[in-house]
Amino acid sequence: MDSWPTGTAATDRHRTVTWSDLDAAVSRAAAVLAGAGVGRGDGVIIQLPNSVAYLETVFAVWRLGAIPVFSLPAHGSAEIRHFASHAPARFYVSTATPNRHLARVHRDIADLAGTVTMILVDEASPWEGADALPVPDAASVPSDELAFLQLSGGTTGVPKQIPKTHDDYLYSVRASVEVCDLRHGDVLLVALPASHNFTMSSPGILGAVQVGASIVFAADPMPTEVLPLIAEHGVTHLALVPPALISLLNFPGRDAYDVSSVRTVWVGGAKLSEAAARRVRPELGWTLQQVFGMAEGLVNYTPLDASIEEIVSTQGRPMSPWDEIRVVDDEDVDVPEGEPGNLLTRGPYTIRRYHRAPEVNARSFTEDGFYRTGDIVVFREGTLTVVGRAKDQINRGGEKIAPEAVENILLTHDTVHDVSVVGVPDEVLGEKIRAFVIPRKDAASDPAAHGLTPTKLRKFAREAGLSSFAVPDLIDIVAEFPLTGVGKVSKKAQQG
Missing domain, CATH: 3.30.300.30 (ANL, C-terminal domain)
Structure with missing residues (x-):
């Protein structure tokens, strides 16, 4: 932040902050959270809409040496209760101006007041009262310590929690930056939920912070929200899931907006159809970079200089030279290259276990540490093509x-x-x-x-x-x- 203090760091519908402003706001947020009792090693559930306040909260929790427990704004009270007991987490941070869904969540978890402290943040004017509180020193945290608990879609009824350390997650962010074209002065639009792993790290919010790119928070990925923000802020990069991209491609009023500033759109979260992929360059003028990965670890990108056929028909190549890939049959025997099989992976940023889930771990990892992704893929000449899912999900x-x-x-x-x-x-x-x-x-x-x-x-x-x-x-x-x-x-x- 010292390298570009006056540059724009982040914008939402309420506020715009410089990097210097962001640093000061993180200190104020840390003071408020510490005043509420948050300390080293505490689990803190974060359920906030896309906003500058979300960014400030996450970095404030890290500054205190506490552990973010990420939650999506769409999660219901059942999931929040699970996170509180399973993480465990003693604090819950959410918005002071909730929509109907989050208002219901707040009501439904009110009975947790004896064990979970609720901290509500006004995104338009957060951290009031911080001036009367001491600013805590930044905690000293080893790089191999637990950084946060991320979410995985599960087949066990509630989301599994993924333990990520500081060093393995930052490795993932830095590797993503190397294979993408995000750089200082660029403008990243965050339209998907900010707490998604895709949005956070591929290269995402943390990649933007690393290189000094500005972040624009959108309320949602609908074309009526995304297109005006691209035109207003000169957005250069955005990440979308296939339905959001298809909605944008098919939006009848799209031509009324200047979207020529966009260089790259990252598309992941589910397989993008080849037909939709072929429309991106001709209709939008953007470079498509397909992203296939999982919060558990392995991330693949189609190279920016790949042939159009590779970009539209595959889901990319492993981003790290240390990513290990196996494609096996149902007996864990490797299949010939080019044949579909179950994807197993192991590498420097892929987890070795889920958080407090021994039964799930027993079936999700091989004895030699490979993670069973549940994806059916074809691996050919270094590229992965997703065929389907093996898991009941x-x-x-x-x-x-x-x-x-x-x-x-x-x-x-x-x-x-x-x-x-x-x-x-x-x-x-x-x-x-x-x-x-x-x-x-x-x-x-x-x-x-x-x-x-x-x-x-x-x-x-x-x-x-x-x-x-x-x-x-x-x-x-x-x-x-x-x-x-x-x-x-x-x-x-x-x-x-």
């Missing part, structure tokens, strides 16, 4: 949803007998969430009279604390589920 627009988590919520409805949730193909989102619901006997003759309509069930799921992105898109009220030959529910048949 729904990828809805880049958000990973465990069917069990949705099923468990719907099963708490007093007239629901059974639920089966699957992902079904969707041209925009990649997959939509489809729930099949069997009513209890007393409601079977007239489900609607007992509140079993798709609209009412979706409302029930939201109010029960389910993440907004995990609420089923489609709900079918059925009398029975299709079964396999051994009597198990045939989710394949339900997927069509």
